[in-house]
Amino acid sequence: MSVAVVTGSAGLIGSEAVRMLTSSGYLVVGFDNDLRSKFFGPEASTRPTLRRLSTDLGASYVHHDVDVRDREAVGAVFRRYGKDIAVIVHAAAQPGHAKWSMGDPIEEFEINATATLGLLEAARQWCPEAVFLFCSTSKVYGDRINSLPMRELATRWEIEAGHEYQNGVTETMSIDGSTHTSLGMSKVAADIMVQEYGLHHGLRAAAFRNCVIAGSAHAASKSHGMLGYIMQVVARRRPYTVLGYGGKQVRDVLHVSDLVRAFAAVIADPHPGAVYNMGGGRYSSCSVLEAIRLAEEISGHEVTLSFEEQTRVGDHIWWIGSNELFQRHYPDWAPEYDVKAMLQEIYDVNDGWRTQA
Template identity: 50%
Template sequence: MSVVVITGSAGLIGSEAVEFYVGQGYKVVGIDNNMRQTFFGEEGSTVWNRQRMEKTFGSRYEHHDLDIRDGQALDKLFQQYQKDIALIIHTAAQPSHDWAARDPVTDFGVNANGTLNLLEAMRHHCPESVFIFTSTNKVYGDKPNTLPLVEKETRWEIDPSHEYQNGIPEDMTVDQSMHSLFGASKLAADVLVQEYGRYFDMKTVSFRGGVLSGARQSGVQLHGFINYLMKCVMMEKSYTIFGYKGKQVRDVIHSHDVISAFHTFFQNPRRGGEVYNLGGGRFSNISMLEAIDMAQQITGKKLHYTYSDQHRAGDHIWYISDLARFQTHFPEWKQKYNIRMIMEEIHSENLVRWS
């Protein structure tokens, strides 16, 4: 039986991948030790999602409470399945700017060393499998903030005459900018994934994500912007906007559309360490002020928020992904969810949990 290995399997993207590949008839091996709770406290725990999957999928889903920093444990697991492994989806990460600054060693260990351990396990045991890495737009550091931006009533926008009007492409430089320590550790992992593809001629790909969202995310203040915002509105909790007048813009993509892109690549993989920007693009993007207004419309509740002039170090003022490269290589891929659909789903699927 073909096996799909998924790290961070109880998280948002990981669990979406588990459900999809179980449905496709694969044996799914999940790796997740709930470090999200270590990073963000009880509110960030993914145990509820792991238990849901184990109950729903039974023997079709095999869970391993394993730390990706443990190279020997990963090697042993990959040795067990060897060439039965058709696909590795690597979503496990320390995902917060602020948390990384508190503990850079752990951040780099999880994001960079953990990725290296997985690539080595693949190279030694299943070199013909496909390796999909969930990277981030933070690999570009704060370079997007040097673009010519125009302040509008509810958002910042790029000058419409600029070549990046449709979004930021993969050729934006990753040099001469401040990344945050989180961005630096993810960039190190991103480059490793590319290098294993090029140097060892393996089928690896880095998807540099925008805001990845969906109803199953355990959103917290430090990570999971849309999910956490909806939670605050629904539970009538206070919220803080950090800098840029609340007009900072993000493109938001649903976990379903992320896995759809992953599977499209898996069906026709390219060797040599491909890189794609993957976000909502012009199809699905929103500013903080616009997101607050939409959340209030959907829930019928008022958000109580405060404003801090202090933006997060390395944070983007405006970021929209240019999806042209991926859509040129894979024209059959289409997005399904726009930002309103995403927020409405988060609301409807969490009414009981957040009431």
Template identity: 45%
Template sequence: MEIALITGSAGLIGSESVAFFADKFDLIIGIDNNLRQYFFGAESSTEWNKNRLSETYTNYRHYNADIRNPEELAAIFQEYGTDIKMVIHTAAQPSHDWAAKEPFTDFTVNANGTLNMLEMTRLNCPDAVFIFTSTNKVYGDNPNFLPLIETETRWEIDESHPYFKNGIDEQLSIDHTKHSLFGASKVAADVLVQEYGRYFGMKTGIFRGGCLTGPNHSGAQLHGFLSYLMKCAITNNHYTIFGYKGKQVRDNIHSYDLVNMFWHFYQSPRAGEVYNAGGGRYANCSMIEAIKLCEKISGNKMQYSYTDDNRIGDHIWYVSDLSKFKTHYPNWNWTFDLTTTLSQIHESMSERLRK
């Protein structure tokens, strides 16, 4: 039997992974205890998505386990052993602001939880491919010291800079920078996954995501910017822009395109490899540009305000360079542009809000 084990399986990337791999593995094991509801409130519960997966995929088996608890994880890993061929670790506390409220919770989920998953894999299925969803926040605020230029709707990097053409590559330092506590806990996890690849020779891949998005995102004010923005556009709820004149730029990758990166890596894995994973120059926008696009798709005028208080460690401009991954896996490419992704989010969000 061939098994894929996915943490955070009811979240955005976890649920997309379940859907993507359901016909490629005999059994999909999902681990998710809906901590997202604890982080961001009832409106961000992933229970609806867990139920959808259980109803849709007959080979999906869900475990309400906590990645911070090695005993709970050991029982699952020992049950399936070397039949586990792939581990996709997406479970995390994902918010800058929330991490500062409960540093112990943030670190134990992001760092200790990742260590638990790595060690369970090493002890029970060491030949499995281990895929980790890291974040561009491991670079801290180093991107803010690039030569940026203010335009009418966005900040942009000077066209003479090497990053102008394709974006920020994996060589940008993760040191000597302000990360936020969330960024620091993800750095710890990121380096651990690299080390299990380099030290133990495990097939580990680290994907440093930009803004990850898609129709199955339970967006909240503190996390899931495009999903929450579209929710506000549909419901006429107020939205607050934090700093940088609303011109801060994010690249956005659809959850399907990211999981397709996992699939390509799984078929030809490497040990301890790091990849930036975002929308790159193909799909990026400023906050102001995203609001205009949400208004166009929803047909509603958005209610929003601005505060000069930017989030600590937040990026002014971030566009991922995926050249390294595309060189290693030349058959991969993006399939969802920004308009298509936001249209999907609008359709999915509207349907959920009607229920």
């Protein structure tokens, strides 16, 4: 049986990848030690998702409570399965962009960059024919986007009409000369490693530069998981504090199932060394204010808002990525969910929030 290795296997992206791969006939081996609860608090723990995976998938999923920085433990798994490993999805990370992202840059680099190098080397040594998919981030571009001409509208910031990035930022945007935070710079390092191993070391490796990924299983927190956290706050009728830009900062949002369908396309026909901006594009984008209003409409509750002028370091005022390159390589793929559909799903599935109001 072909084996797939998924890191961060109990997280939003990792768990969705696990389900897709087991349904495709793979034995999936997962790494996840719930560091997310350390980063973002107990409500962000991935343990409930892990229990669901184990219950639903049985022997098709083998879990290792392993830190991806532990090269010996990771290497032992790669040695055990060897060339039976056909797919690696590397979704483990420290993904937060707020206080933690400047709190311990050495640990953050070890998690996001050094661990990626260890996985690439393990793949090169034990399963060089495997497809290696890396979850990068739009934060690799730093805050360069903020230097582009923007105009302020009633509920969002918007790039000037006619700008070359009007339909989304392409992979040609420079990553140099901008503020990244330790999240962005550690992900840049990992992103470049994945490209290097794909282009020059023979691995069938690709990087996905995601923006906001959403889904009903997300253990969202204030510091990570924008859409899920907004819906959670509104459903529980709690106050919400908007950080910077008057809540008009824009993100594109991609449903995790749409992302995992993109993974499946690359697994079937990889382009070694490819880098893809990956998101909802203009089809699925919103400002913080717009997401809050949609959540209020869905739940029937109004939220009490407060505003802080201070923005997060390196935060994007506007980000809509272009899927053009990916769709050129994989023309049958397109996002299916829009922002309202994602919020509705999150609200419907997490009905326990309403009892906590």
